[in-house]
Amino acid sequence: MNEQNNNTNAAFMEVTTRKVEGQDKKITAIEEKIKDIPANTELLHKVLRGVDGLRSDIKEASLVPDQLIQFSNRLELVKDLLKQPPINKVVHHHHIPKLIWISVGLFMALCLVCSGWYIAGTKLEGFVASDTKYRHLRLDTAHKGLQLYLDQLDSAYKAHPDFRKKVLETEEEYRLNFERLQKAERLKTEAKSLEKAAGRNKGRIN
Incomplete structure (x- = not known):
């Protein structure tokens, strides 16, 4: 039992000793680096300038995500519009063709012309009838008084x-x-x- 305890203590001491030695080496390395810092001041300045440049580049690059977000939002809007296409309402305007209007106008003009022809024909028939009657009376030469009266009418019409x-x-x-x-x-x-x-x-x- 005592031997087991001694072995355990020995192993523990060995591990502890190794860790302490490792820490001592790290401390020694840090001390050496600290001693070298004055000699590397110019290098540190270059590194700092490089870091500042990286910071400015990062600031400029930070705008890109905003643009990407806006572009993404627009794409989503277009996508929604494509999913719901606009409904095209077809309104039928019943336009009467010009040919129909022209036909109606020609028909009305034809009706007026036919009415004029009918009226003119009726008047012409009346004139022809009156002329025929007058000529018939002129042929009746046996009635001297009638012939004289017709002569008087002719003279009055001319005068x-x-x-x-x-x-x-x-x-x-x-x-x-x-x-x-x-x-x-x-x-x-x-x-x-x-x-x-x-x-x-x-x-x-x-």
């Missing part, structure tokens, strides 16, 4: 440029007078009917 206007006004006046006479006759008939009705009612009362 008075507004002869046609006066004839039309006179014709319109005759037409109005005829309508007035018809209205008067109708009122007279209604008055007689009322008188008869009043007489019958009077007889019933008596």
Whole structure:
């Protein structure tokens, strides 16, 4: 038992001795380095300048991560937009083609032209009819008085440029007078009917 304790103590002392010797060597090396510092002052200054340069480079390089972050954020935004593409709403504007407008305009113009042709044709037919009647009267040479009257009308038409206007006004006046006479006759008939009705009612009362 005592031998085991002695062996353990010996081993412990050996390890402790080695560690102490190692620490002594490190201390000796540090002391030698400290002694050499004055001789290496210029080298230390160079190292410090190099460190300062590295610090400035690090400061400049520190901006790069910020730019990368901004670029990354933009990429994320573009990615989100691509995931949700804009909805294209197609609005159908019903534009009437110009050809249809042109066709409508031509149709209206054709209607106006046809109306003008119809009116002109109607007037022409009236003139032809009047001319035919006048010529027929001229062929009846047996009526001397009629021929003289037609001659007078021809002379009056040539002498008075507004002869046609006066004839039309006179014709319109005759037409109005005829309508007035018809209205008067109708009122007279209604008055007689009322008188008869009043007489019958009077007889019933008596």
